[in-house]
Amino acid sequence: MTGQRTTLPPAARAIVRGDRRALARAITAVENGAPEADLLLRSTYSRTGRVPIIGFAGPLGVGKSSLLSALVTQLRAAGTTVGVIAIDPSSPFSGGSVLGDRIRFERRADDTGVFFRSMASRGASGGVAAATRDVARLMDAAGFGVILVETVGSGQVDVAIREIASTRVVVLVPHLGDEVQTLKAGLFEIADIFCVNKSDLPGSETAERYLSELAGLGPGPDGWRARVVRTSATVPSGIPGLWSAIEEHERFVAGSDVHRQAERRRLSDEIVGRVRDELTRELTLRLEAEAELRRLVDQVVARKLDPRSAADRLVAEERR
DSSP: OHHHTSSSSSHHHHHHHHHHHHHHHHHHHHHOOOOHHHHHHHHHHOOOOSOOOEEEHHHSSSSSSHHHHHHHHHHHHOOOOOOEEEHHHHHHHOBBBOTTTHHHHSOOOOOOEEEEEEEEOTTTTTTSSSSSHHHHHHHHHTTSSSEEOOOOOOOOGGGGGTTTTTTTEEOSSSSOTTTTHHHHIIIIOOEEEEEOOTTTTTTHHHHHHHHHHTTTTTOOTOOOOEEEEEETTTTTTTTTHHHHHHHHHHHHHHSSSSSHHHHHHHHHHHHHHHHHHHHHHOOOOOOOOOOHHHHHHHHHTTTTOOOOHHHHHHHHHOOO
16 A cells, blocks of 8 residues: 555645645546546545445425535534535536535535535536546545535436435425426435425425335335435434434445445446447547548438448447
């Protein structure tokens, strides 16, 4: 391990030492796809996979940001260092984040034990920015005790958080309404914990009972039966119970083959996705740069060849 530490590039050594400015610069490099980000991610990867990554999903307006703020307060009181990644929708014009309320979270403390990063989704599907996984790994390498990820709140496409988080919390509010349809569309399948937030409002008991009935239909494929908790970030109340449920799930995962199998699946999917992205970029460039491939596209444009047949030809050529 000592030899490995000496081979780290300077920026990576700074991140591992806990230099927050170095971490912030590295995250910016990752978001921008800068060349130096690749070296940082490669060199720090062996120091990742050590801490729980907790994902918070759910429709807009359920109070995820306030809930995370209350949870961070509790974790810091217990001495746990926390990295927070909040995914915001992007402006269609600038590509930047459009939710200004993240600022209040970012300014909530000067405590170096909390590191908050708001990231624009930049059109990435699944409610999670494309760089989120890499940013979480940098926070892991920086030594935080837990990492919290808040998705953009985009309904059923929020389910991509399962590819990053070891525990997924689906946040809802009393008077579920349209959120029930959201559950049926996919959020129910990813929930390790249901959190009925704003439980100081009327209807929270009914919502808890309904979700408990859904969770009672049976355990998931891994044998875990979703827990249901009620919280209020304004009172506040229920925050310790929420964290206890999260810890319970983390212990369940750690005490079985679930974590290993899930991690293997996530990493396999990541490898395939990265290969697909690289091949897509390469082929896109070749379609315009190589005369033979331009002629192939011209045939499709002229309706002399259909896109499927053109794709089959390209695949056949690559296999030769």
